[in-house]
Amino acid sequence: MEADIIISVNDTVVMQNQTPILEDLNFKIRNGEFVYLIGKTGSGKSSLLRTLYADLEAGKGKIQVAGFQVDSPNQKDIPFLRRKLGIIFQDFELFTDRSVEQNLYFVMKATGWNDKTLMKNRIAEVLGNVGLDGIQKKMPHQLSGGEQQRVAIARALVNHPLIVLADEPTGNLDPTVADEILDLFIEINKTGTAVIMATHHHSFLRRFPSRVLYCDNGKIRDVQKDMVLRKFVNEN
Template sequence: MFTSDPIVSVKNACIFQGINAILQDVNFNIEKYEFVFLIGRTGSGKSSLLKTLYADLPLQMGQAQVAGYDIEKIKTKDIPYLRRKIGIVFQDFQLFTDRTVSDNLMFVMKATGWKDKAKMKTRMAEVLMRVGLGGAASKMPHQLSGGEQQRVVIARALLNEPNILLADEPTGNLDPEVADGIFQLFQDINKQGTAILMATHNHELLKKHPYRILKCDKGQVLDSKTSDFNLSTSL
């Protein structure tokens, strides 16, 4: 059994995409309240690693524990409960374009077990205020800018007060000024107690913010706590 301290603990894991091993002998922990960058060239395994952590890809070899769940043993019926303890932020938003902001959030709450409509409305209002979109509940996604849509995605990820946010290139499709605002929001969320694992290609972020880095490279995951590597060849 893993220790109860890290929010993520991965041991001797092999990450597969289909029958192909993308990453091998993966070992790392992420502590509560920690902010960690995940970097690597396109196709190096970043997204596959994130998908494994939120149980979208099965873990076929090794061990991983995320928010108290053993990922290699998790049952399908328990995946929604895992995802109540983590938040997932995608680069391409994945919002329902035919539903309002509030309906997008409501869908996630219903899928993760919320029942009380009054509590649901209160929580939706809280997370939208937290991301600076207090007046956006009735808007459709197409009425929002790219940065505002990403804030809705972050609000959606915060609905269940997650222990950790897993973010896959959350600023990749945004212009630099908007991206800076989104990154500041992630920092604020981290300072309030939520761990962050953020995949990024943004070299400027890495230079400005000296957080710990995990690097996917040649089938391995290197850790800046224990390895020296050249960032210029990583993105």
């Protein structure tokens, strides 16, 4: 890949249950870009993200993510690929029977951390980065939905990812909290981390205009020019 291209998708088909969901995909994402992934429910947003982190196998085509060949990955490479990625889900996916600290420890141990002092310091750092200083011992049920999503974001940041893939990260949050989470992703992006956010909150595009990949009728429209973007937001 070119030096600043961190995702390259060429002539790709995204599959779900052996059925093509998105076809003839061709796009590149550069280091440090902020990209919205939008479309109706069932249009293929989640399937595309899952394909990018090698959870779904592409039907055909070539996909490179963070230097790894993802369309036909070596299974031994997948854990190393995912260390380059921060993956965030709509429903937080925290272990409800473990503290915040233990949730983050689990991911760190699974990705090769073993120095307890370094782990403790990194946990404090990423929690501070998402505005949650001092909550290490709290259980998920003691946190609001917005706080739980911030923990999930902190978990995604522990390995200094090149790319954050966020699948409807504000889907379960009220509008005010959703805006706060968007602001957090903007701050993450300002550090140089690329962000791809699947979202149905089209108001985000007004608050923070950026590139849009629009899943529609089995294809992806790449909306980049300001005039086209404004027209799209007004129509939707």
